[in-house]
Amino acid sequence: MNHPLLSLRDGPIARLRLNRPELHNAFDAVLIAALTGALEAVGADPGVRVVVIEGEGASFSAGADLNWMRGMAAAGEAENREDALALARLMRTLNELPKPTLARVHGAAFGGGVGLVACCDIAIGVPEAKFGLTESKLGLLPAVISPYVIEAIGARQARRWFATAEIFDATVAQSIGLLHQVVPAESLDAAVARQTGLLLKAGPHAAATAKTLVRRVAGERDGGKLDNDNAALIAGLRASAEGQEGLSAFLDKRSPSWTV
Structure with a gap:
């Protein structure tokens, strides 16, 4: 079985790549723990100057793993609270990481995937990327990621997208502040490299x-x-x-x- 997270180094740049491509890099408890630990490690590493968050395969992250959600649905309230706190720790660790962070977004970014994008200092995506805060379709809400998404897109926009669970594209994501830049897929790596280059000059x-x-x-x-x-x-x-x-x-x- 593949490790759910790849930690790659390119000199002072750390690339943390979600590595569950067969599940569109959906979250489960193992991936959440792995990404939290990797972020804590690069945050404490003086050799790391920039951190890039990215996804392997067709998607950035399609949100929660269905099997994980099924298990949580069968669990009690106390276990669900601990599970939610683990995700909260991940988001806060990324949001407050003492290094500049950049999200490289392609494919689907739903639920917790949107949370990762919102927590990064810079977010660049491709026109084909799709976004959604789809929890209300399940009778839930994106509560854990809400502080970061609201900070990124504003309260009025959040009220719409949290309630409707509507899927939106990269153009809308940029217009509401979730993405800083939208570039063609063939230019995505160059755009990321340009931003990391600017950060390394600072x-x-x-x-x-x-x-x-x-x-x-x-x-x-x-x-x-x-x-x-x-x-x-x-x-x-x-x-x-x-x-x-x-x-x-x-x-x-x-x-x-x-x-x-």
């Missing part, structure tokens, strides 16, 4: 901290605290070794030391 700490800054600013309602926190952040960055190197390289008209 200061490693700065690129990794960007999401933390955005999350804090978006959630802070105290203007004075926000100004003080932002001033402290930029002061610390300017005084740091990375900030000093970046400024010196700019002034000296050379590439900084972290450029690959």
